[in-house]
Amino acid sequence: MGALIVALVGTIVVLLAPNRLGDELVVLVPSTDGHVGAVVVERSRQKTVLNQAYAASRIVDGGAPQVEQLSAGDVRTEFALVLSALPGRPKSFLVYFLEATDEFTEESRIEFNKIMAELRERGDPDVVVIGHTDRVGNDQYNDRLSLQRAERVRGELVSLGIPEPRIRIAGRGERELLIATDDEVPEPRNRRVEINVR
Amino acid sequence: MRHFVAVAVLALAATGLARADDVGQVKVAKGTVHVERDGQRLPAAVGMRIRQSDTLITGADGSAGVTFSDNSLLSTGPNSVLVVEHYAFNSTTHAGTFDASLKKGTLAVVSGKIVKQSPGAMRVRTPAAVMGVRGTEFLVQVDEPAK
Numbered sequence: 001m002g003a004l005i006v007a008l009v010g011t012i013v014v015l016l017a018p019n020r021l022g023d024e025l026v027v028l029v030p031s032t033d034g035h036v037g038a039v040v041v042e043r044s045r046q047k048t049v050l051n052q053a054y055a056a057s058r059i060v061d062g063g064a065p066q067v068e069q070l071s072a073g074d075v076r077t078e079f080a081l082v083l084s085a086l087p088g089r090p091k092s093f094l095v096y097f098l099e100a101t102d103e104f105t106e107e108s109r110i111e112f113n114k115i116m117a118e119l120r121e122r123g124d125p126d127v128v129v130i131g132h133t134d135r136v137g138n139d140q141y142n143d144r145l146s147l148q149r150a151e152r153v154r155g156e157l158v159s160l161g162i163p164e165p166r167i168r169i170a171g172r173g174e175r176e177l178l179i180a181t182d183d184e185v186p187e188p189r190n191r192r193v194e195i196n197v198r
Numbered sequence: 199m200r201h202f203v204a205v206a207v208l209a210l211a212a213t214g215l216a217r218a219d220d221v222g223q224v225k226v227a228k229g230t231v232h233v234e235r236d237g238q239r240l241p242a243a244v245g246m247r248i249r250q251s252d253t254l255i256t257g258a259d260g261s262a263g264v265t266f267s268d269n270s271l272l273s274t275g276p277n278s279v280l281v282v283e284h285y286a287f288n289s290t291t292h293a294g295t296f297d298a299s300l301k302k303g304t305l306a307v308v309s310g311k312i313v314k315q316s317p318g319a320m321r322v323r324t325p326a327a328v329m330g331v332r333g334t335e336f337l338v339q340v341d342e343p344a345k
Binding site: 020021022023024025026027028029030031035037038039040041042043050057059062065075078079081082083084085086087088090091122126128198 | 209223225226228231244245261262263264265269271273274275276279283302304305308309318324326328329330331332333334335336337338339340341342343344
């Protein structure tokens with residue numbers, strides 16, 4: 001008798017419960033470089049793979065996902081507000097130094113202006129500056145030189161208006177070579193500072 | 199050498215605004231945007247640090263964008279509720295997991311280093327489904343249930 005009542009009450013609750021799921025839509029979009037990835041949409045153990053640009057999975061009334069193909073224009077219009085709120089893409093820049101100094105090469109001076117333009121576009125940039133050296137000199141010397149280069153870059157950024165607390169620096173010495181060389185080989189491309197902006 | 203270590207330590211201390219449990223940062227905040235944290239509703243502004251378990255809430259006029267430490271980018275449009283359920287990222291190995299949950303509204307996702315290192319390590323839940331992210335960009339919309 002008790003079980004019957006529970007079953008009856010259960011049935012009534014299910015019948016009276018409103019449809020508690022709103023409609024859902026998932027759309028795969030190409031990245032800024034045109035690359036199309038993949039997203040697996042799983043509902044009630046049923047998996048749907050989206051791997052074409054603007055392929056979409058739509059769930060209506062809590063039913064099974066239906067795959068459809070949307071147009072780029074419709075998607076860009078429908079999702080305009082959320083797309084415009086995406087933060088700027090993280091970017092990485094390299095500047096190079098004259099041998100055994102924290103002086104920029106002439107080309108890097110010019111590159112630096114581009115980096116500043118990029119930073120000014122971002123509301124509140126986070127910057128990570130990592131200094132490197134080539135293999136001329138011992139580890140201790142190069143650790144010091146790489147940090148000095150990073151400090152030099154931070155100084156330039158601060159003087160151009162980036163708040164100091166937004167910049168983290170590190171010196172990696174000769175541990176992370178861009179071009180592998182034997183010890184004591186001068187290599188301009190290893191004498192660099194990475195500026196990661198996000 | 200000791201002097202340089204001291205400088206490095208000071209440099210880290212100076213950036214003490216960032217805490218170990220910060221997992222991301224608000225980069226875009228337009229209109230009404232709040233973060234719900236430990237039962238408190240905090241107004242969100244550009245620069246605010248995001249932590250695991252935070253809920254990002256936008257009003258009818260609101261939208262917000264967050265950059266996470268693995269370079270994942272998430273943004274929400276108006277009338278949205280997004281929960282950062284779980285976030286872990288090892289900046290040395292790039293291993294990590296990212297679980298987010300969109301309760302309602304719209305979401306844009308650009309996956310980062312976590313997914314690059316381990317495709318599928320990022321999941322986005324909605325009331326009806328769960329998305330396994332293999333990379334890199336997708337959009338989600340969750341309508342409010344019909345009354």
